[in-house]
Amino acid sequence: MFGHDQIAAWHLVEEIILPGSIASAFIVNITNKDEIAEAVNLVREKYGPIDSWINSSPIYKFYLLLKSKVYILNNSIAHNxxxxxxxxxxxxxxxxxxxRGSIINISEQLKKEHQSLESNHxxxxxxxxxxxxxxxxxxxxxxxRVNAILPDSAVTCHKKIFNRHGSIIDFKKSDGTFYDEQSAQFVMLKKQ
Incomplete structure (x- = not known):
């Protein structure tokens, strides 16, 4: 689901589609759960069960926290x-x-030390x-399975750098237990 940018949505679909699979992207009001549900129902009717779901959020201009307007904060909350x-x-x-199924939330695993312009982001x-x-x-x-993908270079708790098509934070081990923050498992995604 993309809130506004159809070109970016289809670019992502082309990046992630696997041989023999089908991917769809929709432009919806991302603050309206009913519109999201309606888009999902259209996909289910046309293609059957949903195997994977990717939540994406836009890149937007950074603002100083104290100078951010209410509409900027509201848009940022809606899009993320x-x-x-x-x-x-x-x-x-x-x-x-x-x-069954898998969900990937596009996010970043970053240190808390950053520039002041990036606070709200x-x-x-x-x-x-x-x-x-x-x-x-x-x-x-x-x-x-529910994971978060790191779309940009990011310094993780292991102090390693992961590139653009980076890593998945795998919170759940195969035995059902969880990794703590300091021993999180990172699985690299590579385009074949």
């Missing part, structure tokens, strides 16, 4: 937290029916990671 939250709710409700990205980790814990006994 609301789409992640509503998208996961809708996708998971369908994945529970089919008994990083606060929201930590929010996306928190939603992701809590959902992974909530769904640990199911065959629904």
């Amino acid at each position: 937290l609301k789409i992640t939250f509503f998208g996961c709710q809708v996708a998971i409700s369908h994945m529970i029916i089919s008994g 990083y606060a929201l990205k930590f929010g996306v990671q928190t939603i992701t980790e809590l959902l992974a814990r909530e769904l640990y006994s199911s065959d629904i």
Whole structure:
């Protein structure tokens, strides 16, 4: 689901599509859960069960926290937290029916030391990671995996650099237990 940029949406679809699979992108009001659900229903009717779900958020201009306007904060929350939250709710409700699926929330695992212009951006990205980790814990006994992908270079808690098509933060081990923050497993994604 993309809130505004159809070109970026289809570019991402082309990047992630696997041989023999089908991917769709929709332009919806990302603050409206009903519109998101309607788009999902269209996909299910046309193609069948949803196997994977990717929540993406835009790159936007950085502002000093104290100079940010209310509309900037509201847009930032909508594009990062609301789409992640509503998208996961809708996708998971369908994945529970089919008994499997995977969700990827595009985020960043960054150090808390950063430039002041990036304060609201990083606060929201930590929010996306928190939603992701809590959902992974909530769904640990199911065959629904929830991860966060690191789209840009990022310094992780291991002090390693991961590149643009980087890593997935895997919060759940195969035995159902979880990694703590200091021993998180990072699985590299590579384009074949």
